[in-house]
Structure formats: structure tokens, C-alpha cells
Amino acid sequence: MMKKLALFLVAVIIVSLFAGCGDKGADAYVESVSMICGIGSTSNADRFSGIVSPQGETKIEKTGSNEVSQIKVKVGDVVEKDQVLFTYDTSQLELDIERAKLELEQLKLSKENKKDEKAQLEAEKANAPEDQQLSYTLAIQEAETNIQEIDFSITSKNKEIQQMQKSISDSSVKSPVAGSVKSINENGGTDSSGNPLPFMTIVETDGYKVKGYVNENNMSALSAGMSVIIKSRVDDKVWYGTVSFIDLENPSQGTSYYDDETAMSSKYPFYVDIAESEGLLLGQHVYIEPDFGQSTEISGIWLPSYYINDADGSAWVWAQDSNGKLEKRDIVLGEYISDMDVYMIESGLGADDYIAFPDESLSEGMNCVIYDENTFEPEDGGDGLSDDEMMVPDDGEVVPDDGSMVEPYTEEELA
Secondary structure: OHHHHHHHHHHHHHHHOOOOOOOOOOEEEEEEHHHHOOOOOOOOOOOEEEEEEEOOEEEEOOOOOOOEEEEOOOOOOEEOOOOEEEEEOOHHHHHHHHHHHHHHHHHHHHHHHHHHHHHHHHHHHHHOOHHHHHHHHHHHHHHHHHHHHHHHHHHHHHHHHHHHHHHHHOOEEEOOOOEEEEEEOOOOOEOOOOOEOOOEEEEEOOOEEEEEEEEOOOHHHOOOOOEEEEEEOOOOOEEEEEEEEEOOOOOEEEEEEEOOEEEEEEEEEEEEEEOOOOOOOOOOEEEEEEOOOOOOOOOOOEEEHHHOEOOOOOOEEEEEOOOOEEEEEEOEEEEEEOOOOEEEEEEOOOOOOEEEOOOOOOOOOOEEEEOOOOOOOHHHOOOOOOHHHOOOOOOOOOOOOOOOOOOOOOHHHHO
């Protein structure tokens, strides 16, 4: 609604330049109250194309150099949380554990031998002459050092065995989420950016999000945390959500279409969290609009404050009288909505009345010239685009006739 009001304001300012110099023979351009207030018209909010995407993806990686013995799912399968996806081949691990256990026994035997050697040296030292005491002391210290080194090796070998035993117990890899299997890359490989592909990818099915694109020219229309309306392309169904993230760090080059020209512009993906996704389908194409309250029906006449003179006192507007002449008309104001800068008109003005934007050149008795969507002609300052001149993007999708822009993009970009 606010965008529409702003557009009307600009139009009125432009046409007011053609007003007279204040004499009663000059013309005063007036607009219908219904058009100014958007009564009975559709929203002109910016509109973006979007696609329903999964809430998230979970990548499953292989552990180290372990070989996979069996894959228990296939692409497209629906899996539950903790369901086994694949198992590792543990035959080599089992052999490695047996070998490690033998090495551990050898270390323990070496330790016992060193302890016996140390005890023998200590017994001999007790009966050795004075001149041999030092050599026995050094030999005993060396034996003690060897025992400590063997203890360290025993500890390390025990940890190694425990780790291999854990790997065997974890040989069945389970899904951490509920979802569907999107891809399995048994032979590895890399993506388009050269990054290694995960062994398996699970698409989470617990709720959806919507992904769209915004470009350099209209990125100011969206911001993180903004409420948006999601509209079906085929019927009148709507959903509500919030822009969670605009990824300005990863632009993709694409073509943006606006006016009647084609220009290159960087596009940035944005994501919408959906409050309630019932009725949406994965992969469904939708429209996304900022929610400025256009989805809520507001009864009555809510006039922008810039049409009102002396709003804090005896409020009045420039209006067309029953004879087609300009007059000062008193009005009674009601509630004021600061976010939209509009006043509720309690009395004095109806939806079928015509009013003029306040200007110093206006005076009572001027001849009124109606300027609205029914009388508007291209030569009066419009865009002059006929239906045949409507721009059609390369993907064949016609830009909506409400003036908003819908960007085409490929399925790969939306994935």
C-alpha cells in the first residue's frame, strides 16, 4: 500500500507542474479518493519469483580411508532418523586389531623383562665393591627409563585398539535426520567449483523454505527479518513467512528485466522461512511479495497525510464540488497510523470524491481536470507501454501487469 501511495504522490507532483498560476481560469488536476487510497485495486508491491525448497540438506561423509561394504539406500528413498544408510567393511579392521593385540602382548612381555633386569641389577649393586657402584646406578636408571618408554607404548597401543574397536561398532552409519536421499557419490568426484562431493546427501523433509533471487536494482525492497507473502501461481492460495537471509557474498550472474530494456545485473539468493507450509509442494514455483499489510482488508477511507491541510487543527482538503470546481472542504479525521502516515476519514469525503494535491497555485473556483486510472493517457506522463509492448523474458514468463518485476532464473540456480 505504501508503495502505491508513493507512486500516486509522484504522479500528482508531476501533473501539478501543469497547474495555473492561481487564477480561476486555470485548471486544477484532481484524483479520485478511491485510487489514492487503493480502494478496490490490487497491490503494487514488488514481486519476486521463488521456488519451494527443502528446509536443509545434511551431508554424510565417509570416515577416513574406510571402505564401504554395503549401501542400504538408493537415491529417492525416504529415510527415518537413525536409519542405517551404509556399512563399512570391517574385515581389515579386525585383522588390524588382532595385530595390535599381539604387539601389545609383546610390549607387556618386554616390560616384564626390563623389570626383571632392573631387579637383578639392584641385587648385584648391593654386593658390588665401591668402585662399581656408579656403573650399576647408571644401568638401573637406564632400565627404569626403558620401562617408562614401554609403559607409554602400551598406553598408546591400548588407545589404538580402542579406536579400531569403536570404528567396528560404528560401522553402520545412520541418518541424523528424517528426509530423502538426494545423492550418493560412491566414486567421489567434485562439484562445479572443484570441491569434493559428499558421499551421501539427505534432504530434510521436516518443513520447507522458499528460495528466490534479488538483483542490484531491487535489493532495497527486501531485508532480513521482513515479513513476506508467498502466493501460488495457479490459484489464490497464500502463505506467510519471513526473510531469513540474503546471501550478498555469493552473487550469480544473470539477466534482469525491467522497463522495456534488457540489462545485465548480479543476482543474490535470499531465503524465506515459512510459518505454515501446508499445501506447498517441494519444487513448486511461487511469487514472493513484501508484506506491507496489503493482505489485510482495511475498511474505510485512509487518506495520506500529505493531502490534508491543517491536520492538527480544522482539517480540510482541496476537493472538486458538484459543479466541477475546486473548493476547500472541511473533513473530520479519525485514527492516525504513523507507520503508513494515513488518517481515517470520519466524514466530509467519500471514495467517489476527487481531490487535489495541495499546491500554492491552487485556489477556490478553479476548473477541475480529472486525473485517474480511467482517464490516464500515455501522453499525460505515463509509460506508454501497450499490452503488445510488454516485456517477455527469455524463459517466456510475462512480467506481471501490476508493475512489479519477476526475475527469470534457471532450475540450477534454484537448486
